[in-house]
Amino acid sequence: MKNPPFDLIVLGAGSGGLAAAKRASSYGAKVAIIEGDRVGGTCVIRGCVPKKLLLYGSLYNEHIKNASSFGVEFKDACIDSSQLLKNVRSEVDRLNSLHIDLLEKSGVTLFNGWGKLADSHVVLVREKGNVDKITELYGERILIATGGYPNRPLIPGSELGWLSDDIFLLNELPENVVIFGAGFIACEFSCILNGLGVKVKQFIRGKTILKGFDKELSNLLVEYMQENGIELNFGQYPVSISGNPGDLKVHTNSVEIKNCGGVLFATGRKPLINDLGLSSAGIDIDLDKVIVDENQVTNIPNIYAVGDVTNRINLTPVAVDEGRAFADTVFGKKTRQVNYNFVPSAVFSHPEIAAVGLTEEKAIALYGEVNLRSYRAKFRSMANALPKRGAPCLLKLITERKSQKILGCHMVGDHSAEIIQMAAIALQMGATKLDFDRTMALHPTIAEEFVTMI
Structure with a gap:
């Protein structure tokens, strides 16, 4: 036809x-x-x-x-x-x-x-x-x-595991899950399922989570995930799965997990x-x-x-x-190319992570450590002042020492993504640390720390 x-x-x-x-x-x-x-x-x-x-x-x-x-x-x-x-x-x-x-x-x-x-x-x-x-x-x-x-690993029994798509189709959550992966999807679902009362074991092939994010931020998330009851296992990857849905046996390169309610593969796309x-x-x-x-x-x-x-x-x-x-x-005859500079990104974990610009590691590789200056503020937000518990906040600026131009803006904590979206505008316009310093703080807020760092 x-x-x-x-x-x-x-x-x-x-x-x-x-x-x-x-x-x-x-x-x-x-x-x-x-x-x-x-x-x-x-x-x-x-x-x-x-x-x-x-x-x-x-x-x-x-x-x-x-x-x-x-x-x-x-x-x-x-x-x-x-x-x-x-x-x-x-x-x-x-x-x-x-x-x-x-x-x-x-x-x-x-x-x-x-x-x-x-x-x-x-x-x-x-x-x-x-x-x-x-x-x-x-x-x-x-x-x-x-x-x-989503990628499904080529291991025996991999069809017994879920991909990220499958989580949304569940009618109920199991008591415990195993998650394989170290990226956005793995960390987000670990935090979500943990918050919903599911016991979570996350297995990570390498030594860190969230490749591409500032290590200081990802390390802080690791600490809080562990404090919040998520079991993180580094240097481990899936080898096989057997059993029946809801009662699985999982083998990694070094351990065996029995009576597993579900396995999520968050191993890339x-x-x-x-x-x-x-x-x-x-x-x-x-x-x-x-x-x-x-x-x-x-x-x-x-x-x-x-x-x-x-x-x-x-x-x-x-x-x-x-x-x-x-x-x-x-079709519009308005020649335009996409600007890939200062693309903000976020991980909707708990706590959130958001960033725009260069990580400290990337900035050092490009500029040399001697040519950089980093600023940071770490504290407990007012929302957690009375409970005296909860996720920490970390705000961080990476600057080029001579020009004071801000190369990277990073945050862990409540509303990170909302705050970094606004910061991305400033970085896109070429903001310097002096521009941030001259901006009046809005008190009491988390975001004010970005304009009061010394």
């Missing part, structure tokens, strides 16, 4: 694909978008959004424990994690429907199925739920925005490029990622790629901006 030609065909209705499709359509382009899963992508359906909703729920146990310090008494208060999971899925359903509605209002045609390139202009869509039905689409331009997928027909279109790939230039163009001039499929900075806002920059340039 053939269709009239489209100005743009987008493969993947995640953050980057949706942003590009709607922006291109706003310029008058005739746009098709293809999605074989749910519209919204990883972030909305099985990533950032549901994960953060679970995090909010997991914090209530601590609020309940601290309540008496503020003269509030709860009797028999507890978290029903089954209801929480159900409510999160309901919100995801709402957002999925919202994104479908927004596509329709934007004039973008949605095809529910799996797209595969037949050549540099033709995409074959295998209809979802009816694999025998193939729709042929022709596009003047094609955008690959299929994102990534890969670009989703399998079965896209990239070779049919002549598209170059490198180490399982699509190669693009600064304008998101592949080696085939009419084919582009954005987001995690290019495996550059795999964050939702980056994919969104890449998609919009592509549409602005190609």
